Amino acid sequence: MGKGYFIVRGIDSGVFFGRGVQQDGTKVEMGWSRRIHYWEGATALSQISVDGIRRGRVCVPVEGRVVLDVCEIIPCTDVAAVNLLSQPLWRAE
Secondary structure (H helix, E strand, C coil), X not given: CCCCEEEEEECCCEEEEEECCEEECCEEEEEEEEEEEEEECCCCXXXXXXXXXXXXXXXXXXXXXXXXXXXXXXXXXXXXXXHHHCCCEECCC
């Protein structure tokens, strides 16, 4: 899929931000990723991929993820990648 960061959307599994994306049909393997559980400041995933988010719940990063129900993959701009990388880790205390 190329280098850089991507937004990956699964039909049932949710939305992910990550890199190292390799696609095989509806299956995507990600080398590093964070789940975007909730966001504010963007109307759609396409805006998140361009601008990032104002705030939200972005989970802790994981190395290695396989998403089996992918319906959309969008490359991120540098602006969006910096924004999403800087989001606080959402986790239970």
